[in-house]
Amino acid sequence: MSMYLNTIVVLFTGIGWIFFLGATVGILRFPDFYTRMHAAGKGDTLSTMMILFGFAAYQLHHPDLASLLVAFKIVFIAVLIFITGPTATHAIMDAGYGSKIDHWGTRDGSVSHCLIKEDERS
Amino acid sequence: MKIIALLVSVALGVILLVATNDLPEWGDPQSPASTHLSRYYIENSMEQTSVPNFVTAVLADYRGYDTMFETAVIFCAGITVLTILRRSHRRKKKDVQPRPCREGQDIILKSAARLIAPMMQLFALYVLAHGHHSPGGGFQGGVISGASFILLSIAYDLEMLLSRLKERTIMFFSGLGVLIYAGIGAICLLLGGNFLNYSSWSKILQVSEVEARSHGMLGIEIGVFITVTFIMISLYADLASGGEMDEGL
Numbered sequence: 001m002s003m004y005l006n007t008i009v010v011l012f013t014g015i016g017w018i019f020f021l022g023a024t025v026g027i028l029r030f031p032d033f034y035t036r037m038h039a040a041g042k043g044d045t046l047s048t049m050m051i052l053f054g055f056a057a058y059q060l061h062h063p064d065l066a067s068l069l070v071a072f073k074i075v076f077i078a079v080l081i082f083i084t085g086p087t088a089t090h091a092i093m094d095a096g097y098g099s100k101i102d103h104w105g106t107r108d109g110s111v112s113h114c115l116i117k118e119d120e121r122s
Numbered sequence: 123m124k125i126i127a128l129l130v131s132v133a134l135g136v137i138l139l140v141a142t143n144d145l146p147e148w149g150d151p152q153s154p155a156s157t158h159l160s161r162y163y164i165e166n167s168m169e170q171t172s173v174p175n176f177v178t179a180v181l182a183d184y185r186g187y188d189t190m191f192e193t194a195v196i197f198c199a200g201i202t203v204l205t206i207l208r209r210s211h212r213r214k215k216k217d218v219q220p221r222p223c224r225e226g227q228d229i230i231l232k233s234a235a236r237l238i239a240p241m242m243q244l245f246a247l248y249v250l251a252h253g254h255h256s257p258g259g260g261f262q263g264g265v266i267s268g269a270s271f272i273l274l275s276i277a278y279d280l281e282m283l284l285s286r287l288k289e290r291t292i293m294f295f296s297g298l299g300v301l302i303y304a305g306i307g308a309i310c311l312l313l314g315g316n317f318l319n320y321s322s323w324s325k326i327l328q329v330s331e332v333e334a335r336s337h338g339m340l341g342i343e344i345g346v347f348i349t350v351t352f353i354m355i356s357l358y359a360d361l362a363s364g365g366e367m368d369e370g371l
Binding site for chain 2: 080083084087090091094
């Protein structure tokens with residue numbers, strides 16, 4: 001029983017770590033503001049939720065009332081992140097769009113050109 | 123004038139730095155604080171106040187004066203910001219800085235804020251009420267509760283918040299919190315005890331003196347909670363709108 005539960009915990013947390021890694025690489029490597037925010041928003045929310053679900057599952061090793069309460073609180077945090085994370089990403093994106101930040105690839109249409117420009121700007 | 127102020131603060135800083143030489147070492151087990159004071163609190167706070175979290179017991183009971191004036195300091199800070207920044211609409215035309223202003227309200231932000239704000243307020247009350255058993259209390263709960271109102275005013279706008287919650291109401295409640303704190307202490311005097319010695323409340327509450335101290339702490343935490351909440355709202359409203367209370371962020 002405990003073996004299966006541990007497998008679930010490791011699976012959830014492992015998937016969370018992988019998504020976290022993806023989000024980090026995305027923030028560092030994506031070419032412009034919008035794609036970077038996309039990576040940060042999507043990857044961060046999902047990976048945090050996965051890791052939290054893993055932690056909540058770990059609490060079920062001793063299924064008494066106290067650890068169930070802890071598991072419930074962790075799931076509650078996951079719900080909060082599910083609501084707030086994408087909303088915050090949306091708000092930042094909206095602010096960026098409002099202050100007219102350029103898209104990737106909109107100038108002259110060519111991708112490599114924009115990448116060079118991005119490098120020159122920094 | 124600025125040079126005089128600089129000289130005074132540098133001199134004071136040097137004095138304070140020199141005085142740190144006389145302080146005991148960091149974490150020194152032989153220092154008076156560690157040998158007498160901490161041990162006293164750790165050993166006696168549970169049976170004297172029946173509060174498991176003795177940080178709360180020290181903060182709200184043994185050092186109640188300190189916390190009362192901390193609350194008063196927060197109140198004064200709110201009043202000061204209000205005095206410096208708040209301008210009436212008559213004088214406003216002259217030197218208005220252009221501020222970034224959002225046109226239109228975002229349905230996603232509004233819905234999320236409507237979902238989150240009640241949860242935050244509920245959690246703030248939980249933090250307030252659970253201060254006797256876990257980290258928390260009036261200051262922390264008050265900040266969370268104030269933040270929920272600030273969230274609403276960011277997602278909608280400042281006018282919406284101020285139409286529901288008049289400035290007069292905000293300032294009334296900020297003062298009320300300090301009054302509750304000091305009033306609980308003053309009633310102790312009337313009941314024949316010392317100021318802020320909650321055990322004399324046992325005559326009114328019909329409980330033992332130890333229980334009365336626990337309840338008294340909850341009472342003053344509620345006072346702190348109210349003051350911190352409304353001073354947070356007042357600070358945000360003043361700072362975000364440059365004292366004009368019109369649009370804000």
